[in-house]
Amino acid sequence: MLLGGDDVVEAAHDLSAAVRAIDWQATGQTSGTLEEWRELHRGAFRAINNFHEAARTDLGVLGSVTGEKHPERALLLPASRREGNQSSG
Structure with a gap:
């Protein structure tokens, strides 16, 4: 916040909110489905x-890190957490 302009600060606040939502679900403060979990990560x-x-x-850095050369990433899950492969223990 000391060195960034308004757009950077707002983007940092948005990022912080997105990460907090993941933390809340991960720690059981909120609940949700696997698809909702994945959507939180996409966000x-x-x-x-x-x-x-x-x-x-x-x-003032030229170039871009979005678009066709940098596609949207999805959440990577270990085999034990993928749909249809959840253990009972």
Whole structure:
């Protein structure tokens, strides 16, 4: 917040909110389905990319980290947490 402009600060706040939502579900403070969990992560990845874009623009860095050459990422799950492969123990 000391060095970034308004767009960077707002992107950082959005990123923080996205990560907090993941933390709340991970620690059981909120509940949700696996698909909702995945959507929280997709939102966090978008927020990270938005923050990076805002910071790069603020710093005058040319280029982009979004678009066809940098596709949206999805949540990676260990085999034990993938749909249809959840253990009972």
